[in-house]
Amino acid sequence: MKKIGIIGGGAGGLITSSKLAKDLSGEIKKGDVSITLFDRKKQQEFQPGYLEVAFRGEKPDKIRRETSNLIAPGVRHVISDCKNVDLDNKMMETEDGKKWDFDYLIISTGSSPDYDQIPGLKKANMDFHTSASKSSLIYSRINSMSSGKIVVGIGGLPYKCPPSPNESAFMLDEFFTRKKIRDKINITYITPFTRVYSAEAINKVIEPLYKSRNIDSITAFTTDSVDPEKKELVSLEGETIKYDHLFLTPPHKTAGFIHGTEMADEDGWIKTDKKDLHITKHDNAFAIGDTTNIPISKAGVEAHLEGVIVANNITSEISGTGERFEFTGRTQCSMETGYHQATFVIGTYDTPVQEINPSMKNYMEKKVMEKIYWSSLGGHYEWLFKYHFKNDYFSKIS
Numbered sequence: 001m002k003k004i005g006i007i008g009g010g011a012g013g014l015i016t017s018s019k020l021a022k023d024l025s026g027e028i029k030k031g032d033v034s035i036t037l038f039d040r041k042k043q044q045e046f047q048p049g050y051l052e053v054a055f056r057g058e059k060p061d062k063i064r065r066e067t068s069n070l071i072a073p074g075v076r077h078v079i080s081d082c083k084n085v086d087l088d089n090k091m092m093e094t095e096d097g098k099k100w101d102f103d104y105l106i107i108s109t110g111s112s113p114d115y116d117q118i119p120g121l122k123k124a125n126m127d128f129h130t131s132a133s134k135s136s137l138i139y140s141r142i143n144s145m146s147s148g149k150i151v152v153g154i155g156g157l158p159y160k161c162p163p164s165p166n167e168s169a170f171m172l173d174e175f176f177t178r179k180k181i182r183d184k185i186n187i188t189y190i191t192p193f194t195r196v197y198s199a200e201a202i203n204k205v206i207e208p209l210y211k212s213r214n215i216d217s218i219t220a221f222t223t224d225s226v227d228p229e230k231k232e233l234v235s236l237e238g239e240t241i242k243y244d245h246l247f248l249t250p251p252h253k254t255a256g257f258i259h260g261t262e263m264a265d266e267d268g269w270i271k272t273d274k275k276d277l278h279i280t281k282h283d284n285a286f287a288i289g290d291t292t293n294i295p296i297s298k299a300g301v302e303a304h305l306e307g308v309i310v311a312n313n314i315t316s317e318i319s320g321t322g323e324r325f326e327f328t329g330r331t332q333c334s335m336e337t338g339y340h341q342a343t344f345v346i347g348t349y350d351t352p353v354q355e356i357n358p359s360m361k362n363y364m365e366k367k368v369m370e371k372i373y374w375s376s377l378g379g380h381y382e383w384l385f386k387y388h389f390k391n392d393y394f395s396k397i398s
Ligand SMILES: Cc1cc2nc3c(=O)[nH]c(=O)nc-3n(C[C@H](O)[C@H](O)[C@H](O)COP(=O)(O)OP(=O)(O)OC[C@H]3O[C@@H](n4cnc5c(N)ncnc54)[C@H](O)[C@@H]3O)c2cc1C
Pocket: 007, 008, 009, 010, 011, 012, 013, 038, 039, 040, 041, 044, 046, 047, 048, 049, 050, 051, 080, 081, 082, 083, 108, 109, 110, 111, 128, 129, 130, 160, 161, 164, 255, 256, 257, 288, 289, 290, 291, 298, 299, 300, 301, 302, 303, 332, 333, 334
């Protein structure tokens, strides 16, 4: 029997397990293949929905689902924290001390805020990158405000969903404009980059919106420390900014069991082949989604597309078809710009990010993706993904 283990049942892990279960259903029925999905949590959250919770008051329960209801038939679900992975001996260990062997392993344990990198940030900041419950605290805060200065933006690199700090600035502008107190609220966006969006093509599109909506921006500001008592941010460049409310996107880190191992690079991200997604030196182990060191956005779309490619390659190896697929680095992150408008950050390894003007059509497309999100993790919308991405997210090499 071939044993396939998947650690992490979020955006990447779930679609990978669903695709494998569907494509290898015959082998699973015969007892030739088993698929086990490990996740430390019983529930999943739709993370892009954190913005709706924080800035529009969406209820946290609306963006949560029980993982057991998302898992495809034929996949075994183990709720446990992975503590250790030994790729050389094809073994992993869960928190209860149990050891699990595997023939193929996929690591999709995502990324999470790392407050230890910036002194003072944890005490001072409220973020919308940790959980739905934490995001809802921001909504309570902005509802109680009648004046003041909010500082939003990029608190450190890397982080997931590159457009999300910009989206928070636009959504705050809309929120206070609708409340008719926008003139009493200062919104200041900070970023370590030299422009409000790192990719020039998107910056060109959104920078004029910052000006027309009176959102201040401070570029080349790399947050070094925060003084929660004085309510001050200090940058590596030597600048100081005062704030009344701080909603920064913190720098992110990988899961603890990866740090300091042979598979991790010096910052803790998994050394992953950017084309077939195998972990360096291990042809039977793969990493997908946020946890990789692949030089593209950390986003759910990437986790999904990478998971499909890995599932296809494992399936063809087990069933002996000889087909091989490689990832092209296709990214597609939506950026809401407020007032039912959105743009997209689209590119591949070989194609730079394109200039796309915000429109209601883009916003509707974003909303459609949100509606189908949970079903898409079950593999029910691969036909739409193929149509939408026009197959340019993979190349067939044999
Ligand atoms: C505010 C916000 C807005 C976003 N907007 C977008 C967007 O518009 N478009 C987009 O594509 N993406 C967006 N994203 C990013 C997207 O949600 C993530 O990039 C995506 O979820 C990454 O998928 P993943 O499978 O790598 O990790 P995740 O979906 O985070 O899943 C990781 C899983 O691993 C589990 N896990 C972690 N460690 C362990 C362990 N040791 N043992 C067992 N299980 C473990 C976790 O419990 C979790 O279930 C947004 C994110 C945020 C926060």
